[in-house]
Amino acid sequence: MxxxxxxxxxxxxxxxxxxxxxxxxxxxxxxxxxxxxxxxxxxxxxxxxxxxDRVAANMRSQSSSTIGLIITDIANPFYAELLRGVHQALEEAGYTVFLGTTYDSKMKQDQLIARMLEHRVGGIILCPVSEDSKDSIEPVKQIDIPLVLAVREIENVSSDYVGIDYEVGAQMAVNHLIHRGHRRIAFLGGTSHSTAWKERRQGYCTALKQAGLEIDESLIIESSVTREGGMGAVRQVLFKSNPPTAVFCFNDLVAHGVMLGLNEAGLQPGKDIAVVGFDNNNEAPLYNPPLTTVSSYARLIGSQAASLLQQRIVNPDRDHQRIILQPELVVRKSS
Amino acid sequence: MxxxxxxxxxxxxxxxxxxxxxxxxxxxxxxxxxxxxxxxxxxxxxxxxxxxDRVAANMRSQSSSTIGLIITDIANPFYAELLRGVHQALEEAGYTVFLGTTYDSKMKQDQLIARMLEHRVGGIILCPVSEDSKDSIEPVKQIDIPLVLAVREIENVSSDYVGIDYEVGAQMAVNHLIHRGHRRIAFLGGTSHSTAWKERRQGYCTALKQAGLEIDESLIIESSVTREGGMGAVRQVLFKSNPPTAVFCFNDLVAHGVMLGLNEAGLQPGKDIAVVGFDNNNEAPLYNPPLTTVSSYARLIGSQAASLLQQRIVNPDRDHQRIILQPELVVRKSS
DNA sequence: CTGAAAGCGCTTACAG
DNA sequence: CTGAAAGCGCTTACAG
Missing domain, CATH: 1.10.260.40 (lambda repressor-like DNA-binding domains)
Structure with missing residues (x-):
């Protein structure tokens, strides 16, 4: 070394x-x-x-020109886009980005935070793991380094935050399916301990209730947030005595898995069963069939988070900001 | 700050x-x-x-616990996997990774290298832009920081390198198409100034020649290394008076674009026209139809590059290593 | 513009 | 184990 x-x-x-x-x-x-x-x-x-030698300069002047970005999975195109938004905004401002991926492990998240603090980052943008991780950010608060949460909030933690209104997004998706005549709509994927899941579930339930439909808990199935998770979830739901005619998925990745699972079972997504995703990934229009989904503006979340972080660095004492982007439904052929 | x-x-x-x-x-x-x-x-x-304060410690002891990783595009699943391999190997060893993306711009690459040197990284893993960039790495050589090239080599530059044998890979892919009876095989995507392209082209030509087939330059079309590039390239080749019956693509991303372009034109990939990709992305088996492709072991390239870098850091004077992984053909339904 | 000094938070080397 | 000193490569502050 x-x-x-x-x-x-x-x-x-x-x-x-x-x-x-x-x-x-x-x-x-x-x-x-x-x-x-x-x-x-x-x-x-x-x-x-x-x-x-920027390191020596930063040390002498007690400043930092690095930022830590912690995401859960780089293989999820949503995060790849978010990263892009962060990079774009921060590199222009002269920051260099430390990247860490948790793969949704809280232990990994704790390690990454500790390491970034040791490296004297000027701030951290954290997309928290789905498990509750209030204590993960204790060290950050204690050392008083600017922190912005993105994508998911942590319950009972006050911090700058950028995300979208998952509840409204879910409601839009499910309303759309109801308007197309569906009565049995599943909600597949994601893990119930994350706020991002709870909010979607809330929107899902609200839409059903408003339409006078019963909530059938057996149509709500959790899974890991991957294609594999989606495939597994749809397999479970297809074997019900009374299977759903439409599926609202936690995100596009899960939706892709769901469509593959349907293919496997000889069913045609968009024809035999409607599928709606969440995120509007780059890839969503390229799926087969093209995926109806809710846009969650990944890149914008990234650049907004970067911007909040910069503002917090300049003015550490201002009030916490919460930026909630409004989702938009993008209708394609899968529904 | x-x-x-x-x-x-x-x-x-x-x-x-x-x-x-x-x-x-x-x-x-x-x-x-x-x-x-x-x-x-x-x-x-x-x-x-x-x-x-690891920064102060590193400064005093004239060491570094950071590594710079420069890739071209995080939205390409190949690089997402490569990043994963690098992270896994280096984080275990206590390094933290600075990530930079060039989007294939040499200017961006130069900026990123400069910034990483200023941050006193202990070494750099560079996936070079496709344009010749011999001079980009001058500063790295001058300051004598360990450098590993990955995925693409730079001509006339001696350095540690990890990649795969693109020529053999391309040959395998084209041989496979020939054995399936194809005589007019296009080579679509990629840009001709990169070694990765030249080697594939070489393999493509060798396979055709060995089978006694003519090389038709009009069936070789360059494009950006994206889905959009693939769509554009296949559109061009379909309008020929004598269109190909099979396509060998620069990589899976391009192949995906090609398949979408075929769909658009009312043609069914794997039935009307055979398609073969390169990389064996996570997604390749999930395409429709599942993509025949050449595995390029992205994660392994990443972890091998990390390992070479660590060895170089320990022993700066050892001979340059070149690791060339052997590709493997994965046959699926698209061919 | 110069010059000499102090300091950021550590590690190093050494005498005790 | 301690204590005092020097040094990594910068910036800062100040008198000239």
Whole structure:
């Protein structure tokens, strides 16, 4: 792990015949330096192959130019998009991003948070695991580093947050299915301890009730938030004596799994059984058939979270913000 | 960007009534300290909420516990898997990963490399952009930081490298199509200035020649390495007076686009036209129809690259290694 | 602009 | 185990 000796600002100053303080001003882009001096110093930097040591600078000035981003699964296109939004906003602002993935393990989340704090990140954007993880963020609060939650909230935790209104989104999806004449609608996928699941469930129930339909608990099946989870869930529900005619899925990934499971069983999604997803992934229009889904604006969530974080860094004492994006139903051929 | 004052080792030492040197030993897990002393110090750390400052430690000891990973596109499942392999291997070893995405822009790649060097990463894993970027890695060589290339090589650059044998892979794919009786086989997607493309093209041509078939340049169409690129490429080739009966695609993403383009044109992939991909993404078996493809072991490439990097960090002077994984054909229903 | 000094939070080396 | 000192590569503050 040991590196060879780097060229330091001291070396550059000596080479250019100026003081270290002057060189320091130049490297930080001060305009108060005579052009001639600046050029001389910049030439020396090039000649010596100087590379600015941002770590040392940050340490001395007690600042940070890194941000930690913790997501649950990079293989989920939703998070890939969210990452993109975060990267775009923060790299423009000069931050570099530490990425960590929890795969929905709380232990992993705790480890990642600890490591990021040790690396003196300037702030953390956390997409929490679905398990309750109030205590995970204790260390962050204690050391008082800016934190923004995204996608899922943590119950009884006050923090900046960006997400979408899952309840309304779920309601829109289920209403749509009801309007198409469906009466037995399943809700498949996701795990019941996450707020993101609870809110969807709430929306699902509200829509059914408003239409005067019974809630059949046997049509609500949890699963991991993966294609495999979706396949498993739909298999369970197909074997009921009175199977559903439509499925509202936790997200697009699960919906994809559900469609594959239906194919396997010789059923055609969108014809034999309607399927609606959640997220509006890049891939959703490319599924077969193209997936009706609720847009959850992954990239926008990412860039908004980045923006909240920057604002919090600038002004640590302002009130917590909660940004709830309004979802939109995108109707395609699967319903 | 300024942070509130942290608890330092000094504070901990004072609180526990030991010297700073002792506290430093304990925090690094030395076994040479009496258990009683250690417990006392660990208690103080907990009580004060001490967080180890890895940045300061790395600076003093001239070491690094960060790694830069530069990929082209996180929305490509191939890279999501590769990232997973890298993360898994490096996090176990105590490294934290800076992630950067170039979206195949050389300028972005240069910026990311510069930034990572400024952050004193202990090494870089680079999946180069397809454009020739020999000069991009000049700064890395100059400052003498361990570098591993993955997925694509850079011509005339000597470095550790992990990739697969694209030529053999392409040959396997095209041979397979020939054995199925195809005579007009297109090669769609990718950009001709990358080694990864050149090697595939080489394999494509070799297979055709060995079978005594002509190479028809009009059946070779470049595109961006995305689904959209694949859709565009297949549209072009379908309008030929003598269209192909089979398509070998640059990768699975392109193949997916090709299949969508075929659907659009009323053709059924795997029936009207055979399609073969490259990568064996997670998603390939889930396409419709399931995609015949060449496995390129994304996660393995990632973990091997991580392993090469660690070895290079330990021993900077050893010979450059080239790991070329052997591809494997996975036959499914699309061909 | 310069120059000398102090300090960010650690580790290192050494005498006791 | 302790204690005092030096140093990693910067920035900061200040007198000139």
């Amino acid at each position: 040991t590196q060879k000796k780097r060229v330091t600002l001291q070396d550059v100053a000596e080479h250019a015949g100026v003081s270290r303080a002057t060189a320091s001003l130049i490297v930080r882009g001060s305009t108060k330096i005579a052009e001639k001096t600046r050029d001389k110093v910049l030439d020396s930097m090039r000649e010596l192959g100087y590379v600015y | 300024t942070q509130k004052k942290r608890v330092t080792l000094q504070d901990v030492a004072e609180h526990a009534g030991v010297s700073r040197a002792t506290a430093s030993l304990i925090v690094r897990g030395s076994t040479k300290i009496a258990e009683k002393t250690r417990d006392k110090v660990l208690d103080s750390m907990r009580e004060l909420g001490y967080v180890y």
